[in-house]
Amino acid sequence: MANSLGNDSQPIEIHAAPIPRTFLEYLRSFGPGLIVVLTWLGAGDIVEMGVSGGNYGYSLMWVLVLAIVMRFLFVSLIAKYQLCNPHGEGVLDGLVRVHPLYAPALLTAAVVMGHFYGSYMTIGIGESLKGITGVGEVWMWAVAANGVALLLVFKPAYGRVEAVFKVLLALLAISFIGTAIWVGPDPSGIIQGLFRAEVPEQVGKYGAGLIAVGMIGAVGGSLMNLVYPYFIEAKGWRGPAYRRVQLYDFLLAMVVMIILNLAVWTLGAELLHPKGIEIETMSDLTKLLSDVLGPNGARLFYLGIFAAVFTSLVGHALGLACMGSHAWLRWGRREAVRASEFRSHRCYRLIVVWCLVSPLIWTAPQMPGFVELTLLVNAAQVALLPLIAGGLWWITASEKCIGAEYRNRWWENLVMGVLFCLAIYGAIVSVKSVFEAAS
Numbered sequence: 001m002a003n004s005l006g007n008d009s010q011p012i013e014i015h016a017a018p019i020p021r022t023f024l025e026y027l028r029s030f031g032p033g034l035i036v037v038l039t040w041l042g043a044g045d046i047v048e049m050g051v052s053g054g055n056y057g058y059s060l061m062w063v064l065v066l067a068i069v070m071r072f073l074f075v076s077l078i079a080k081y082q083l084c085n086p087h088g089e090g091v092l093d094g095l096v097r098v099h100p101l102y103a104p105a106l107l108t109a110a111v112v113m114g115h116f117y118g119s120y121m122t123i124g125i126g127e128s129l130k131g132i133t134g135v136g137e138v139w140m141w142a143v144a145a146n147g148v149a150l151l152l153v154f155k156p157a158y159g160r161v162e163a164v165f166k167v168l169l170a171l172l173a174i175s176f177i178g179t180a181i182w183v184g185p186d187p188s189g190i191i192q193g194l195f196r197a198e199v200p201e202q203v204g205k206y207g208a209g210l211i212a213v214g215m216i217g218a219v220g221g222s223l224m225n226l227v228y229p230y231f232i233e234a235k236g237w238r239g240p241a242y243r244r245v246q247l248y249d250f251l252l253a254m255v256v257m258i259i260l261n262l263a264v265w266t267l268g269a270e271l272l273h274p275k276g277i278e279i280e281t282m283s284d285l286t287k288l289l290s291d292v293l294g295p296n297g298a299r300l301f302y303l304g305i306f307a308a309v310f311t312s313l314v315g316h317a318l319g320l321a322c323m324g325s326h327a328w329l330r331w332g333r334r335e336a337v338r339a340s341e342f343r344s345h346r347c348y349r350l351i352v353v354w355c356l357v358s359p360l361i362w363t364a365p366q367m368p369g370f371v372e373l374t375l376l377v378n379a380a381q382v383a384l385l386p387l388i389a390g391g392l393w394w395i396t397a398s399e400k401c402i403g404a405e406y407r408n409r410w411w412e413n414l415v416m417g418v419l420f421c422l423a424i425y426g427a428i429v430s431v432k433s434v435f436e437a438a439s
């Protein structure tokens with residue numbers, strides 16, 4: 001089964017990275033955390049942060065910070081398994097220890113979700129580039145951007161991807177933080193929103209409590225949590241000796257994520273909340289920015305949207321192709337799969353092409369727009385939440401899987417248990433919300 005696709009290239013050997021000793025060496029070593037954070041930060045997050053700020057002002061900012069802290073703890077445990085398990089295997093191999101059906105399930109998820117994740121990202125890239133330039137059509141810009149992404153990840157070249165992501169991170173910071181400063185944030189409102197845990201009365205279709213639980217619950221079950229180990233492996237971090245640099249790298253990345261999300265939230269709180277305006281798409285927010293700041297303000301924000309969505313598109317294609325190829329080779333096989341095998345396998349390249357080419361169909365005229373596609377993707381991902389959160393809890397708590405020295409401590413099991421329960425609740429609520437919205 002695992003070899004039926006064939007393998008027409010030499011295995012890609014990944015050399016161990018030097019272990020940093022000084023502050024400057026640590027700074028030069030950072031990278032995997034920034035890549036996975038920019039993979040997570042996409043168009044949907046931008047709209048969600050803007051809408052949350054527009055509906056509730058600064059009052060729910062503490063939920064965002066809590067959700068990101070929970071994600072830090074959760075994904076750090078995933079990284080601990082990748083680096084510290086005594087079998088020298090990947091996280092997917094550990095999940096297959098729990099049940100062999102994890103391999104075909106994650107292969108299917110990589111293929112199906114790779115298409116639908118790419119669908120709204122492709123539209124977002126086309127819309128943002130058209131908004132920046134004012135010329136061309138969405139599909140033309142989408143084809144060009146997806147072509148560049150294909151060149152970046154068709155053959156795994158981690159160093160090249162990391163360099164591109166760092167440049168686009170600088171563009172993101174200038175765009176989102178610059179736009180937020182241009183609008184003029186309320187420092188006292190931000191401080192109160194971050195530290196005063198209150199749940200305001202419902203505004204819009206869904207209550208603040210439901211938004212808070214959903215935001216935290218989605219953390220534990222996100223399929224894209226599983227791609228971080230592949231970025232760690234590609235960096236050359238293997239073994240417990242890299243645990244410290246991995247933690248610092250990921251901590252810095254999560255701080256960056258908080259700052260960028262809060263910047264977009266500030267735009268919603270300052271521009272939308274005082275006027276009671278609701279938005280549903282990226283273009284709604286940029287049109288409002290154009291009215292308030294002029295066309296240059298809107299272009300600045302569109303630059304940030306492009307950087308966020310393009311890095312997300314590249315990161316999804318790279319991570320899901322690694323996971324899908326890994327799952328293909330692990331399906332029906334007892335022993336773990338080496339990274340050099342699944343990164344050089346033909347299945348990797350097939351999934352990359354699928355993730356970057358097949359979504360272009362959604363840019364055709366009369367196809368569903370960004371909101372409809374986002375709704376569809378969220379509905380498809382719902383069933384994965386308890387499956388992923390439960391499996392990851394099992395392998396990080398099991399002495400047989402991760403070993404006695406590194407298995408979860410009581411508070412880590414508490415975190416995983418809370419996230420598992422929230423994932424189940426979030427799945428139920430999300431299904432109900434999708435059906436209500438559709439009706």
